[in-house]
Amino acid sequence: MTLRIPPGTPVLTAQAMRDAEQACFDKGVAQGELMERAGAAVAQAALRFAMDRSILVLAGPGNNGGDAYVAARLLAERGHDVTVAALGGKRDGAAEEMRQRWTGNTVPLEQAEPRAVLIDGLFGTGMSRPIEGAVKAALHRLVAAAQFSLAIDLPSGLDTDSGGDMGAARVDVTVALGSLKPAHLLGYGLERCGHVLLADIGIPISPEVVKLARPRLTPPAPDAHKYSRGMVVVVEGEMPGASRLAARAALHGGAGYVLLAGTGSADAGPDALVHARVDDAKALHDLLDDARVGAVVIGPGLGRSEAARAKLEAVLAAPHPTVFDGDALTLLGEGATQCFAKRDAVSILTPHAGEFARMFGKNGRGKIERTRDAAADCGAVIVHKGPDTVIGGLTQLTVANAGTAWLSTAGTGDILAGLVGARLAVEGRCGVCHAVWLHGRAAELAGAAFAADRLIRHIPQAIEECL
Ligand SMILES: NC(=O)C1=CN([C@@H]2O[C@H](COP(=O)(O)OP(=O)(O)OC[C@H]3O[C@@H](n4cnc5c(N)ncnc54)[C@H](OP(=O)(O)O)[C@@H]3O)[C@@H](O)[C@H]2O)[C@@H](O)CC1
Numbered sequence: 001m002t003l004r005i006p007p008g009t010p011v012l013t014a015q016a017m018r019d020a021e022q023a024c025f026d027k028g029v030a031q032g033e034l035m036e037r038a039g040a041a042v043a044q045a046a047l048r049f050a051m052d053r054s055i056l057v058l059a060g061p062g063n064n065g066g067d068a069y070v071a072a073r074l075l076a077e078r079g080h081d082v083t084v085a086a087l088g089g090k091r092d093g094a095a096e097e098m099r100q101r102w103t104g105n106t107v108p109l110e111q112a113e114p115r116a117v118l119i120d121g122l123f124g125t126g127m128s129r130p131i132e133g134a135v136k137a138a139l140h141r142l143v144a145a146a147q148f149s150l151a152i153d154l155p156s157g158l159d160t161d162s163g164g165d166m167g168a169a170r171v172d173v174t175v176a177l178g179s180l181k182p183a184h185l186l187g188y189g190l191e192r193c194g195h196v197l198l199a200d201i202g203i204p205i206s207p208e209v210v211k212l213a214r215p216r217l218t219p220p221a222p223d224a225h226k227y228s229r230g231m232v233v234v235v236e237g238e239m240p241g242a243s244r245l246a247a248r249a250a251l252h253g254g255a256g257y258v259l260l261a262g263t264g265s266a267d268a269g270p271d272a273l274v275h276a277r278v279d280d281a282k283a284l285h286d287l288l289d290d291a292r293v294g295a296v297v298i299g300p301g302l303g304r305s306e307a308a309r310a311k312l313e314a315v316l317a318a319p320h321p322t323v324f325d326g327d328a329l330t331l332l333g334e335g336a337t338q339c340f341a342k343r344d345a346v347s348i349l350t351p352h353a354g355e356f357a358r359m360f361g362k363n364g365r366g367k368i369e370r371t372r373d374a375a376a377d378c379g380a381v382i383v384h385k386g387p388d389t390v391i392g393g394l395t396q397l398t399v400a401n402a403g404t405a406w407l408s409t410a411g412t413g414d415i416l417a418g419l420v421g422a423r424l425a426v427e428g429r430c431g432v433c434h435a436v437w438l439h440g441r442a443a444e445l446a447g448a449a450f451a452a453d454r455l456i457r458h459i460p461q462a463i464e465e466c467l
Pocket residue numbers: 017018020021034035038060061062063064065066067122123124125126127128129130131132135152153154177178203
């Protein structure tokens with residue numbers, strides 16, 4: 001049965017998927033049986049969209065192609081006009097069995113004529129190199145000419161573990177088999193997969209990575225007071241607007257008391273915000289000598305001067321859970337790993353792609369692996385932001401798609417930092433994922449073309465949806 005993606009859905013790399021499949025075989029399930037289930041799920045999804053239109057099924061040389069032959073057979077049995085466009089000749093194992101069981105019309109891929117409905121079963125998790133030449137040209141020609149296109153497991157030409165583009169065409173619907181893969185949530189996959197459906201084909205899954213789910217939050221206890229609700233200190237910087245955004249987000253994110261440590265001037269920002277005058281690192285150190293502090297936020301608008309660096313040093317030395325964002329991360333640069341590894345208190349890092357690269361370098365591996373490894377090296381939680389935010393350093397790696405690209409406007413990261421601070425003070429480390437969900441949901445509620453300031457107003461409603 002194909003499903004919309006439920007909360008907390010596992011995300012498996014190509015190798016983890018193969019391991020899960022192997023565990024299934026070890027229990028006596030035949031490969032052909034899994035392929036029948038996969039093909040049936042694809043055929044069922046295609047039936048919903050195909051109506052009485054003619055169907056072209058692209059069948060590749062591996063098991064993705066095997067699934068394609070099953071789907072073709074089942075759709076033809078339902079009376080549809082189906083043609084298979086095949087790549088390659090004789091196959092191995094169950095895929096060859098399924099090819100032989102297909103008795104309908106078959107043409108070589110490169111000679112195929114477009115049909116109204118296209119099912120792409122060329123390559124799935126076995127993509128080992130970019131698609132090129134005549135195969136790529138045929139895939140793009142046939143997908144572009146179809147009125148509706150559906151990919152089996154993944155659009156052919158997407159790198160399973162990174163979502164990197166290896167020649168993929170964008171399809172309307174992708175039926176993920178057994179589990180989501182990183183490419184359904186990351187990089188180019190966000191656009192190329194179209195609408196993703198999940199087909200449960202009976203493979204038991206124990207996930208290392210999950211898709212972010214809506215959290216369940218609890219309202220304040222009956223005997224709560226402002227300090228027990230969570231006290232957040234936001235360090236004001238040389239660009240005070242950014243730290244004010246963070247502080248206001250913390251106030252609207254459920255913290256009981258938010259203190260902006262900087263000029264002490266209350267000219268701007270809500271009256272509920274407490275302003276403390278902190279002229280230098282020594283004053284900040286003294287202010288942080290307070291056991292009531294539940295979380296500190298430093299980085300939004302901090303600046304990169306020596307004074308900013310001194311404040312950062314004071315915060316690093318303090319025993320409080322801390323969110324490090326923006327300039328705080330840039331100031332640390334390549335020294336970040338060493339610095340966080342020796343810090344005892346909880347550290348949450350919220351880099352965007354540029355800040356992440358400045359701290360941990362760039363290499364060819366996928367976002368999930370890079371985030372996981374950096375978090376492990378730092379002993380920190382890392383929220384690696386973007387349309388495909390990856391959160392590492394908690395029990396499970398989590399991937400979050402915000403659902404709206406309107407978040408790509410200045411200041412939304414400052415708001416996330418404040419919100420993470422609030423949830424950290426209220427709930428501890430698990431609050432990090434909750435903050436990311438609330439941020440994305442608030443953005444959906446804010447609609448089109450919002451300025452970051454307006455996003456903050458929607459945080460309480462997002463929280464209310466989780467109570
Ligand atoms: N795991 C599960 O639980 C289940 C998995 N199932 C299905 O199996 C799929 C994975 O199947 P798979 O491993 O056979 O790989 P697949 O994607 O068909 O491609 C491999 C073939 O393509 C070739 N090839 C690769 N790149 C190429 C290129 N650029 N250009 C040209 N050729 C290229 C490659 O050749 P080679 O690299 O060996 O030279 C090989 O022949 C998975 O996505 C799902 O649909 C379900 O049936 C049941 C449950």
